[in-house]
Amino acid sequence: MLYKIKKNGGKAYLQLYNFLREDIIKGVYPFGAKLPSKRLIAAEAEISVITVQHAYEILCDEGYVESRERSGYFVVYKDKDFFSVSKESSLQLPKLDLASLGDFPFSILAKTMRRVLSTYGERILIKSPSAGCTELREALASYLLRSRGMAVAAEQIIIGSGAEYLYSIIIQLLGRNKLVALEKPSYEAIRKVYEANGAQVEMLTMGSEGIETESLQQSKAQVLHVTPYNSYPTGITATASKRREYVQWALERRGYIIEDDYASEFTVSMKMEDTLYSLNPNERVIYVNTFSKTMAPSFRVGYMVLPKDLLALFQERLGFYSCTVPVYEQYVLADFIKAGDFERHINRMRRRLRRHREE
Numbered sequence: 001m002l003y004k005i006k007k008n009g010g011k012a013y014l015q016l017y018n019f020l021r022e023d024i025i026k027g028v029y030p031f032g033a034k035l036p037s038k039r040l041i042a043a044e045a046e047i048s049v050i051t052v053q054h055a056y057e058i059l060c061d062e063g064y065v066e067s068r069e070r071s072g073y074f075v076v077y078k079d080k081d082f083f084s085v086s087k088e089s090s091l092q093l094p095k096l097d098l099a100s101l102g103d104f105p106f107s108i109l110a111k112t113m114r115r116v117l118s119t120y121g122e123r124i125l126i127k128s129p130s131a132g133c134t135e136l137r138e139a140l141a142s143y144l145l146r147s148r149g150m151a152v153a154a155e156q157i158i159i160g161s162g163a164e165y166l167y168s169i170i171i172q173l174l175g176r177n178k179l180v181a182l183e184k185p186s187y188e189a190i191r192k193v194y195e196a197n198g199a200q201v202e203m204l205t206m207g208s209e210g211i212e213t214e215s216l217q218q219s220k221a222q223v224l225h226v227t228p229y230n231s232y233p234t235g236i237t238a239t240a241s242k243r244r245e246y247v248q249w250a251l252e253r254r255g256y257i258i259e260d261d262y263a264s265e266f267t268v269s270m271k272m273e274d275t276l277y278s279l280n281p282n283e284r285v286i287y288v289n290t291f292s293k294t295m296a297p298s299f300r301v302g303y304m305v306l307p308k309d310l311l312a313l314f315q316e317r318l319g320f321y322s323c324t325v326p327v328y329e330q331y332v333l334a335d336f337i338k339a340g341d342f343e344r345h346i347n348r349m350r351r352r353l354r355r356h357r358e359e
Helices: 012-026 038-045 049-061 106-125 134-148 163-174 188-196 213-218 240-253 308-318 327-338 341-358
Strands: 065-068 072-075 157-160 179-184 200-207 223-226 256-260 285-290 302-305
Touching: 012 049, 038 049, 049 065, 049 072, 106 327, 106 341, 134 157, 134 302, 134 327, 134 341, 157 163, 163 188, 163 223, 163 256, 163 285, 163 302, 163 308, 179 188, 188 200, 200 213, 213 240, 223 240, 240 256, 327 341
Parallel strands: 179 200, 179 223, 223 256, 256 285
Antiparallel strands: 065 072, 157 302, 285 302
């Protein structure tokens, strides 16, 4: 298979990764197939072997292929995997104390705060629109496109004070009569928030790749809440096959997935993990993320991305809610993102995490 790498098409290893990933998904390389050797790909695409190695490593990180010593790289992605993973195979990964790996750039944040006070002046005293300030929603839309490949409009983004608040908003939007499926085990506060809002909760057993297929298929839930990256407390990251299985589950029963993307920015992969939202844009996935891990625990700012089909319903049912995040904090975060300081901080932390893993 000849892959043509464009000089102006971005980083070569990411171009190659995208070519290979699409061929794996389409079945050009079916489950169990061996990928071409790094030297062969490098020669045909006129790139270095190191570039091919980087692309293959990302495919390994995301669960599309696996490396077998002295044998090469083999496809482990399954379009539909109906085989349950045994309960004993669940992984227990150590939690890293991110604070010990490097300090947050407080001096830069302080400069941003002063600049916002100077630039916006008395505008910080004006009440925020119910969904959040336009400046922050536009900054987040641009950031999600750059970093996660999520093409969303600013009006799809709703700002709120942390994940728990957003969970309660979502269940009010979808209906309190819904049965919500959660990962077992999962962060205890998630279950408590849904139950406090009148929803019924069903716990689905986790395997080493994500929720076990049998448990998922037998569920009667209409809403699935998952943390595809580094689920708490198991540390399990859903494989590429499992992420697409989640999306297919939602499509088949016309349900919704609440994608809790908590701290996914700190992946040690050379490429950000694929979001469920990017696999199913504007349809059945509600994306949720916060800044409590990437910025600081006291930075109580979260956001969700709604499918376009839910925007009118949101305005009808919940448009009367006032935004729970102060305007000043919204402007500071918007400026921090637009100046590139947030992404520089994330990239610096990811490099430190990779070095930490290699030690």
